[in-house]
Amino acid sequence: MSSTKCNKKPEPGDLIQIFRSVYQHWAIYVGEGYVIHLAPPSEYAQAGASSLMSVLCDKAIVKKEELCEVVGNDEYSINNLLDKEYEPRPIQDVLRDAHSRLGKELSYSIFNKNCEHFVTELRYGKPQSRQVRLVGMLR
Template sequence: MGSVKPLVHLNLTHKHTIYDEKPEPGDLIEIFRGGYQHWAIYVGDGFVIHLAPPSEYANAGSYSMMSVTCDRALVKKEEMWDVVGSDEYRINNLLDDKYEPRDIRDILRDAQSLVGRRRPYSVVGCNCEHFVTELRYGKPESRQVRSAVEITVAAGLAMGAIGAIAYAAGCFGSRDHEKHTK
C-alpha cells in the first residue's frame, strides 16, 4: 500500500497528538468517522481542503451518513483540527505505490482554485476520496467504493450459490420423495 502513517488520536484539547507525525503539503488525510472515512488534502499552515456535503463536519456522528442523499458538495478550506474534531486520522498517501504524485505546486494551485466552488457529489462516483486522489495523482479513485463494490459482488455471488444449492437440493429431494412414495 502507499505511504501510510500511524493513526493519530487527538486529546480533548485538539492541540497534541500521540504521534509527532506532521503532515506535509500535498499529504492525504484520512479521517475515521465511524462507518466511513472522510478525506482531505493538507495544504500547509494547519489547513486542509476537502469536498464537504452539507452533513459533513467533525463529530457529526450518524448525521454524517446523510451525505448519501446529497448530489452537491462544497470545496472548503478549513483548519485541520476543525475538520478532524475528536476523530482519529492518519496521513495516508494510499496510491503512492501505484501512481506518481503530481508536482506539489500543481496540487496546491489546483486545490486552492477550487475552494468555495460547489461540485457534483456522489458517494459512488464523486466523493471526498475521489476529490483528493484526483488532486494528488490526477486520477479520481476511491478505495472505499471499490471495497464496497467487491463486498456487494461477493455477497451476491454467495447468495446465488446458496440459491443454486437450495434449488438443486430441492430438486433431488423431490425425486427421492417420489421414489419413496411409489
C-alpha cells in the first residue's frame, strides 16, 4: 500500500483510499483516470474541516470524477484491503454495478452506509468499513 499524489496508476476495480485531514474518503477506480465514489454534499477536495459535516448527512450522491480532482492536495493509496479475506468480484460486474449507480442519491450513514461501505460492497459484495470498526474499538 503505497501513498502517492496521482502518480501510481491504479487498475480498474482498485479501491482508492484518500487521506483527508481527520478521516479517509474512499473511491473505486474505473479506468482512464476516473473514480466512482459516494459523496455526501460536503465531500470534495480541499474541504478541510467542513467535510466533517458529512457525518450529519443522511443522503449522498454517487459521482464519477477524475481521480486527481477527488484527491486534490491530499495523499492517496491503492488499498484493496479485503483481498485476503474475500475474493474480489469479477471486474466487469464491479464496473457495471458502479456505473449503474451513477447520479443516484443513496442513504448515507457514517456508521453503516459510508463511502468505504459503498466501494467494498462493489469490489467484494460485502459492505465493510475498517475506519468505523477502528473508531468502535477506540471507545
